Amino acid sequence: MTELSPLPRFEVATAMSEPSEAGRFGEYGGRFVPESLIPACAAVEAAFRSAWADPEFRRNLDRLLAVHAGRPTALTPSWRLSAELGINLLLKREDLAHTGSHKINNVLGQALLARRMGKTKLLAETGAGQHGVATATAAALLGLEATIFMGSRDIERQSLNVFRMKMLGAEVVPVDSGSRTLKDACTEALRNWVAQVDDAYYCVGSVMGPHPYPWMVREFQRVIGDEARRQVATELTTGVPDYVVACVGGGSNAAGTFAGFVDTSAQLIGVEAEGGAAVAFGRVGVMHGFRSLVLQDDEGQIGEAHSIAAGLDYPGIGPEHAHLNDSGRARYVYVNDDEVVAAVVRLARTEGIFAALESSHALAWIIRAAGTGELPQGANVLMTLSGRGDKDISALMEVL
Amino acid sequence: MNLEKSLRAANRKLLIPYVTGGVTANWTDYLTAYAQAGADAIEIGLPFSDPMIDGSTVQRASDVALERGTTVAKILAEVSTLDIGVPLAAMTYYNLVQRTSPDAFCRALAEAGVGGLIVPDVPLEEAAELEAAAKDNGVDLVLLAAPSTPPARLAEIAARSRGFIYAVSVMGITGERAALADTAGRLAADLKAATDRPVVLGIGISTAEHAVEASRHADGVVIGSSLMRRVLDGATPDEVRDWLATVRTALDQEFAHSLLA
Numbered sequence: 001m002t003e004l005s006p007l008p009r010f011e012v013a014t015a016m017s018e019p020s021e022a023g024r025f026g027e028y029g030g031r032f033v034p035e036s037l038i039p040a041c042a043a044v045e046a047a048f049r050s051a052w053a054d055p056e057f058r059r060n061l062d063r064l065l066a067v068h069a070g071r072p073t074a075l076t077p078s079w080r081l082s083a084e085l086g087i088n089l090l091l092k093r094e095d096l097a098h099t100g101s102h103k104i105n106n107v108l109g110q111a112l113l114a115r116r117m118g119k120t121k122l123l124a125e126t127g128a129g130q131h132g133v134a135t136a137t138a139a140a141l142l143g144l145e146a147t148i149f150m151g152s153r154d155i156e157r158q159s160l161n162v163f164r165m166k167m168l169g170a171e172v173v174p175v176d177s178g179s180r181t182l183k184d185a186c187t188e189a190l191r192n193w194v195a196q197v198d199d200a201y202y203c204v205g206s207v208m209g210p211h212p213y214p215w216m217v218r219e220f221q222r223v224i225g226d227e228a229r230r231q232v233a234t235e236l237t238t239g240v241p242d243y244v245v246a247c248v249g250g251g252s253n254a255a256g257t258f259a260g261f262v263d264t265s266a267q268l269i270g271v272e273a274e275g276g277a278a279v280a281f282g283r284v285g286v287m288h289g290f291r292s293l294v295l296q297d298d299e300g301q302i303g304e305a306h307s308i309a310a311g312l313d314y315p316g317i318g319p320e321h322a323h324l325n326d327s328g329r330a331r332y333v334y335v336n337d338d339e340v341v342a343a344v345v346r347l348a349r350t351e352g353i354f355a356a357l358e359s360s361h362a363l364a365w366i367i368r369a370a371g372t373g374e375l376p377q378g379a380n381v382l383m384t385l386s387g388r389g390d391k392d393i394s395a396l397m398e399v400l
Numbered sequence: 401m402n403l404e405k406s407l408r409a410a411n412r413k414l415l416i417p418y419v420t421g422g423v424t425a426n427w428t429d430y431l432t433a434y435a436q437a438g439a440d441a442i443e444i445g446l447p448f449s450d451p452m453i454d455g456s457t458v459q460r461a462s463d464v465a466l467e468r469g470t471t472v473a474k475i476l477a478e479v480s481t482l483d484i485g486v487p488l489a490a491m492t493y494y495n496l497v498q499r500t501s502p503d504a505f506c507r508a509l510a511e512a513g514v515g516g517l518i519v520p521d522v523p524l525e526e527a528a529e530l531e532a533a534a535k536d537n538g539v540d541l542v543l544l545a546a547p548s549t550p551p552a553r554l555a556e557i558a559a560r561s562r563g564f565i566y567a568v569s570v571m572g573i574t575g576e577r578a579a580l581a582d583t584a585g586r587l588a589a590d591l592k593a594a595t596d597r598p599v600v601l602g603i604g605i606s607t608a609e610h611a612v613e614a615s616r617h618a619d620g621v622v623i624g625s626s627l628m629r630r631v632l633d634g635a636t637p638d639e640v641r642d643w644l645a646t647v648r649t650a651l652d653q654e655f656a657h658s659l660l661a
Contacts, residue, residue: 022525032494032521034453035557036546036571177459178449187450194453195572197548286494286521287450299471300499301449 015329016218016255016262016320023211023290026326028319031210033190033289040197041289045212047117052219057112064108065223068141069098071105073224075231081350085370086377090235092228092384094253095355101387102224102253103134107203109220111138114201121145121200125189127154127182127249128311128358129161130387131205136170138203146170147200149189153180154310161391179304181313182249186288206250207318210289214319218255224384225260232382240264241382243375247361248272248332249312251321253386258330266382268330270321271365273340276305278317279325279332285316292319308337308395309357311387339364341399344389356387357395403441403516403540403563406487407598407620410440413651414564414600414620415611417627417644418491420445420461421479422470428478430631433641435484438648443518443622444479446472446492453520455575457625461632472496472505476512489516489542489563494526502533510537516563518542524556531560542566545591547583558595565591567618570604575625577604580613588617608650615651616658623647 023029031041051057065071074093082089094102107124114122122139124146126132132148139146148165152174155162165172173192178184186209193202204213207221233239244261246254248270258268272279278293285294287302295303295315305313317332324330335343340357343364348354355363362383369375389396407414417434419427421444434442447462447470454462472492479488490509497505497519509517517539522530527543534541540563545554548571558565567588570581584601591599601614602622611621623644630640 030526031523032526033523034520034546034568035523035544036548036568038523038525038546038553039548039550177456177463183450187452190452191455191573197571284498286498288452289521294495296495296499298499300496301466302495 015327016259019211019215023215025320025323028290028292028322029211029214030291031289032286032291033210034194036194037197037210040193041210043117047113048212048216051113051116057116061109061112064112065105069104069108070096071223072227073097075228075235077235078351081347084350085367087370087375088380089366090232090241090382092224092257092382094224094384094386095353095359095388099130099134099137100390101130101134101356102221102256103131103205104137105223105256106205106217106220106252107131107134107138110201110203111142111144114144114203115142117201119199119201121147121196122203123147123149123189123193123200124203124205125149125182125185126205127185127313128309128391129154129158129165130311130391132170132172133161133164133168135203136165136168139170140168148172149175149185149192151175151179151181151185154182157310157395158391181304182310183302183315190288206252207255207320208250208288208290208316214290217252218259218320221252221256222259224253224256225258228257228382229260236380238380241266241380243267243269243379243381245269245271245362245366245381246384247312247358247386248317248321249276249314249358250316251318253384255318255320257384258324262329268324269365270330270332271361272317272332272334273305273307273309273312273361274334274336275307276312276314277334278315279322280334282317287316290319292316292322308340309361311358312361333365335361335364335368339368341396343367344396353385354389355385356389357392359386403487403489404597407440407564413615413655414440414598415648415651416441416443416600416620416622418443418445418622418624419631420447420458420465420628421475422447422465422468423461423631426637428482429637430640431482432484433637434644435486437641437644439486440620441487441489441516443489443491443624444475444514446475446490446496448493448496451493453573455573455625457576457628457632458574461628464632476508476514479514480512487516488514489518490514491518494519494521497530502530503536506533506537506539509539516540516542518566520544524553524560527560534562544568545587547571547587551590554590555594558591558597561597564598564600565595566622567591567599567601568603569601569614572604574603576606576629580604580610584614585617608647611647612650612654615654
């Protein structure tokens with residue numbers, strides 16, 4: 001009889017598998033939407049389950065990811081920065097994916113799903129504009145219409161991406177309610193979906209929203225983690241990294257990355273923006289169709305997130321991240337705007353890579369933690385570099 | 401005052417006007433005005449920062465109320481001093497309900513004399529805890545049904561809803577419309593076939609004509625945005641009362657005709 005090994009402190013077999021039937025990850029998630037949208041959410045869930053189990057759908061998606069999005073993306077050792085920090089830092093280069101970020105992975109999956117469901121139009125919210133650009137791209141590629149909801153404040157901050165979306169044939173709808181940022185764009189997208197649910201598919205941009213979106217978006221993003229797992233295995237003699245680090249707004253690139261390593265010994269670290277750190281400063285709440293940790297006041301009014309990175313200006317966090325935090329399988333930290341700007345510059349000058357402000361949150365934490373007990377000398381670190389920084393040039397020109 | 405008992409006892413078509421709590425300093429005067437105009441119940445919106453099912457008018461009313469420093473506790477404190485002889489139902493979103501706990505929230509409603517609760521972002525799947533809390537505190541939890549709701553689900557909503565069933569007349573958000581949606585009649589008829597509990601059409605009921613047409617299918621109507629537009633534009637409680645009274649009269653005339661016919 002073989003001896004049983006001691007139980008790990010988390011259940012590897014169930015971590016980052018399917019949520020419960022009700023769409024729960026632990027106590028988080030669910031489907032808190034108006035009755036009008038319940039049949040639509042159920043239809044998306046049924047279509048996704050069927051598509052994800054269909055080899056032809058998977059082949060079509062894999063082919064689009066290869067020939068259109070340019071996957072697999074590279075794994076780049078950061079030689080000079082690693083030497084400076086005393087660690088071994090590997091970068092998963094989602095900035096090299098078509099449209100400049102990981103967002104394309106999810107959007108190609110959902111756009112194919114929308115077409116499979118017979119929908120003619122994609123609705124999406126966007127913060128920095130990366131998900132909006134990716135949605136507009138997929139819509140153009142597959143012959144669908146696209147309507148993108150974007151806070152009017154973000155439209156001012158991200159004029160380049162607004163122009164890109166329009167170039168791609170999408171309609172960009174300014175949202176003037178509330179804080180005029182990502183959270184208000186999400187609310188407005190949900191409102192509009194109710195009114196055109198027969199023709200329109202809501203293409204959620206992160207691991208949030210009502211069930212099945214948090215699970216489905218993570219599955220479409222797990223290509224990041226699965227690719228990185230194979231690539232890291234050939235780079236490292238240990239096979240797996242000691243640390244896996246990614247930035248977190250809603251948390252889709254982190255969820256996709258973590259999914260590839262959740263069954264290893266790697267420590268998983270999610271890095272939020274200080275002004276949007278739902279794990280550090282949030283409380284359990286319900287917003288945009290799901291229960292999670294949410295920045296809110298004592299009354300339950302939703303707080304406004306603040307970050308130099310518009311893509312992280314979100315007062316909540318995906319429900320699975322809240323659960324990974326509760327279970328201890330992942331740890332969530334935060335950095336401030338100054339650290340992020342310094343990290344952008346440092347990566348550009350040591351490695352010749354211009355990273356997005358969002359992605360640079362992960363790097364800022366690595367720079368701060370390297371050589372401390374949090375990230376010891378000699379550690380093997382995988383970081384997902386989720387997007388490129390071209391969109392941030394005007395924001396950086398203001399502060400540099 | 402028990403919401404459902406009171407509505408079942410009304411021998412006329414139900415008129416349920418809405419006001420956003422705290423929208424003006426004198427907002428409770430609108431409650432009195434609604435009662436004088438012949439409301440059978442009144443829906444009080446507890447403003448939330450991110451109202452997912454509300455269109456621009458109620459969004460604006462909510463923002464105005466929140467900017468005035470309105471809180472659930474302040475609204476309930478003001479309501480508890482009123483005695484207008486009409487049952488009250490709160491309408492809000494689940495984040496406010498769960499901030500303390502569903503039980504504490506429902507207890508606070510009951511203590512303030514609010515006998516009904518409508519939470520549009522809590523569908524059947526997520527309702528169990530709130531249903532139990534409402535029942536324990538004697539609050540009627542009103543569930544919503546939509547034109548997209550399949551028949552088996554309609555039956556379950558009808559069975560589990562208390563007070564009345566809120567039939568959402570149109571696939572959309574709150575706000576004024578040019579005409580009553582053609583989805584309204586079928587939904588109300590399907591619900592009427594499934595239950596003897598009052599069926600009330602709401603969302604997009606903007607005029608006396610819409611209300612009359614809706615009342616041919618349902619037991620009554622909720623009127624929200626067209627009232628709140630008037631309030632936001634500065635209409636006094638008396639002016640709003642006079643307009644609402646014309647809706648009351650139109651409903652009563654139609655009801656009298658239907659009895660004669």
